[in-house]
Amino acid sequence: MTMIAPPGLGTGNGPAASRVPWHRLAWVTWRQHRAALAAFAVLAGLIATAMAATGLALHAASLRHFSSRSQWVLLDDTQTLLELTLLLLPVLAGLFLGAPLVARNFETGTIRFSWVQGANRTKCLLAAVALIALLLALIAVGLGLEFRWWATPLLVPGWAWRPDLFGLNPPAFAGWIMLGFSLGVTAGAAIGRTVPAMAATFACYPALWYQVAARWRISELMRLRQAGLHSRFSALRSGYTPFWYLQRRVPAWLTYNPGGRWAEYQWIEFGWLIAVSALLIAGTVILIRRRAA
Amino acid sequence: MTIIECSGLARRFRLNWALRDCDLAIPAGHVVALVGPNGAGKTTLLNLAAGLLRPTAGRLTVLGGERPGSAAARARIGFVAQDAPLYGHLPAGDMLRVARNLSVRWDDQRARDRLARTGVPLDRKVSKLSGGQRAQLALTIALAKLPDVLILDEPVAALDPLARHDLMGSLMAAVAQDELSVVFSSHVVSELERIADYLVVLNAGRLQLAGEVEALIAGHRILTGAGGEMSLGSQRAAVVHASTAAAQAHLLVRMPAGDQVPRGWQSQPATLEDLVLGYLRDPAARMLPGQAPATAGEVAVPA
Numbered sequence: 001m002t003m004i005a006p007p008g009l010g011t012g013n014g015p016a017a018s019r020v021p022w023h024r025l026a027w028v029t030w031r032q033h034r035a036a037l038a039a040f041a042v043l044a045g046l047i048a049t050a051m052a053a054t055g056l057a058l059h060a061a062s063l064r065h066f067s068s069r070s071q072w073v074l075l076d077d078t079q080t081l082l083e084l085t086l087l088l089l090p091v092l093a094g095l096f097l098g099a100p101l102v103a104r105n106f107e108t109g110t111i112r113f114s115w116v117q118g119a120n121r122t123k124c125l126l127a128a129v130a131l132i133a134l135l136l137a138l139i140a141v142g143l144g145l146e147f148r149w150w151a152t153p154l155l156v157p158g159w160a161w162r163p164d165l166f167g168l169n170p171p172a173f174a175g176w177i178m179l180g181f182s183l184g185v186t187a188g189a190a191i192g193r194t195v196p197a198m199a200a201t202f203a204c205y206p207a208l209w210y211q212v213a214a215r216w217r218i219s220e221l222m223r224l225r226q227a228g229l230h231s232r233f234s235a236l237r238s239g240y241t242p243f244w245y246l247q248r249r250v251p252a253w254l255t256y257n258p259g260g261r262w263a264e265y266q267w268i269e270f271g272w273l274i275a276v277s278a279l280l281i282a283g284t285v286i287l288i289r290r291r292a293a
Numbered sequence: 294m295t296i297i298e299c300s301g302l303a304r305r306f307r308l309n310w311a312l313r314d315c316d317l318a319i320p321a322g323h324v325v326a327l328v329g330p331n332g333a334g335k336t337t338l339l340n341l342a343a344g345l346l347r348p349t350a351g352r353l354t355v356l357g358g359e360r361p362g363s364a365a366a367r368a369r370i371g372f373v374a375q376d377a378p379l380y381g382h383l384p385a386g387d388m389l390r391v392a393r394n395l396s397v398r399w400d401d402q403r404a405r406d407r408l409a410r411t412g413v414p415l416d417r418k419v420s421k422l423s424g425g426q427r428a429q430l431a432l433t434i435a436l437a438k439l440p441d442v443l444i445l446d447e448p449v450a451a452l453d454p455l456a457r458h459d460l461m462g463s464l465m466a467a468v469a470q471d472e473l474s475v476v477f478s479s480h481v482v483s484e485l486e487r488i489a490d491y492l493v494v495l496n497a498g499r500l501q502l503a504g505e506v507e508a509l510i511a512g513h514r515i516l517t518g519a520g521g522e523m524s525l526g527s528q529r530a531a532v533v534h535a536s537t538a539a540a541q542a543h544l545l546v547r548m549p550a551g552d553q554v555p556r557g558w559q560s561q562p563a564t565l566e567d568l569v570l571g572y573l574r575d576p577a578a579r580m581l582p583g584q585a586p587a588t589a590g591e592v593a594v595p596a
Contacts, residue, residue, distance in 0.1 A: 020396070024395070027394050028391050028394050031391060032391070035382075108378060110378045110379065112343075112374035113379060113380075115344075115345060117367065118364075118367060118397040118398075120364065292340075293340065
């Protein structure tokens with residue numbers, strides 16, 4: 001007879017003291033979701049490979065050598081496709097990893113299996129969320145760093161501040177992946193059905209992204225201070241470079257954000273995204289603790 | 294020790310009461326059959342005991358005072374929900390490993406031996422198993438947790454007669470080996486007598502009958518006669534259900550052993566099936582510990 005724990009049959013107090021360790025719950029999460037995680041990793045791998053291939057070409061031939069129009073078109077198309085794919089990645093995390101996490105268990109009835117086992121429902125949820133979030137964060141940081149490397153030859157002043165691209169850099173990108181995933185988890189727990197939860201995630205994520213990218217980033221990230229001309233311009237509203245003004249000796253008051261604050265803003269955005277994700281997960285915990293199976 | 298004890302227990306789903314005014318104390322050491330028609334509240338009661346639902350009113354404890362769903366209760370109760378929900382995309386062997394990793398106590402060798410004995414292939418996905426194999430897998434997982442109490446919700450409802458027989462046979466073997474207490478719900482009344490030694494009948498969300506099978510059978514008789522006025526011997530006696538067939542009245546009578554059979558009536562022992570069907574056909578009839586019979590004394594029986 002093989003025992004994992006002493007039986008303590010009939011005593012009533014032995015098993016209560018025992019708890020299911022976190023690493024065992026992590027294994028259960030991995031076994032249940034490894035196919036979806038592998039698919040997500042393959043997708044990330046494809047993006048990384050495409051970025052590496054085009055990035056190497058970009059780095060090998062500096063922009064000066066992009067003489068022909070067709071090369072520019074190719075670069076432009078690649079950049080657009082890449083940015084779009086990366087922007088979509090957090091939604092995909094929400095749709096295919098977040099939304100089914102709890103909702104599928106409700107749909108198939110397996111919640112009536114998992115909620116009566118040794119680990120309580122909160123611990124089961126947190127173990128699953130933590131493991132998947134960790135793997136997603138690793139993927140996000142990797143892709144974000146690669147994107148920065150990829151875009152280096154294209155560096156024009158202020159590119160990294162562009163409201164639509166700011167979130168593709170680590171650590172903000174990791175925050176967005178967390179948000180997409182958490183949104184899916186919460187929608188799944190609240191709705192209890194996978195496809196409607198996916199639809200809700202798909203509807204809510206772009207709305208949140210727009211709020212941050214098109215509103216917060218423009219008003220806060222670029223919160224422009226009244227200042228004189230500054231050589232370390234990094235954020236521009238008009239498209240005129242400081243050089244343009246200097247060349248023409250135009251005295252102008254411009255508003256700008258020093259380039260050195262870029263990392264600070266990255267962490268601010270990351271912090272907010274993680275805080276919102278944590279709130280969503282806390283809400284999910286409350287939901288499933290109250291919810292009947 | 295009681296394995297399930299409740300008082301004033303009620304559970305409402307929106308406007309519908311699935312369970313009302315439920316007072317019950319099931320002692321340990323029994324195989325308890327929870328019987329009732331569809332929608333009687335059996336699943337609700339068992340889900341409340343497993344901690345999957347919370348009561349709307351009243352209180353419920355398991356294992357002699359534990360809160361349902363608490364760590365101690367989860368560790369000591371093996372629960373198999375209706376339709377034996379398991380992860381369909383996993384092979385049976387991996388399903389075992391998942392259950393093992395979710396459990397505080399686990400006997401892996403016994404689980405594997407049991408699956409080999411019952412012919413459940415470990416490499417086949419759960420969704421590809423037959424209904425009987427799936428039920429055996431769910432029961433194996435519940436037993437491998439080395440529970441003190443096994444709660445099974447309609448374990449045989451979806452099984453063919455052979456699989457039903459096999460499942461109940463292996464359940465009985467496990468009960469004999471481990472001295473488990475078992476509570477199972479069923480709306481199949483034909484096989485209860487050889488399995489259960491404690492009966493709880495639920496009907497339309499209310500408890501109708503609860504007690505040890507032997508005592509219940511000893512306390513009921515089937516009376517057959519021409520009908521008319523009948524005087525029951527004692528105040529403790531009551532007609533539970535009356536029916537007429539072939540110009541004869543058939544009564545299920547609650548009648549303590551030793552009471553005189555009324556004149557003009559023939560008496561024969563009631564079977565468990567007679568008892569269950571008799572009570573279910575008359576939802577007003579009740580026989581619960583500590584409660585007076587619903588009808589007593591002089592009764593008029595249709596001729």
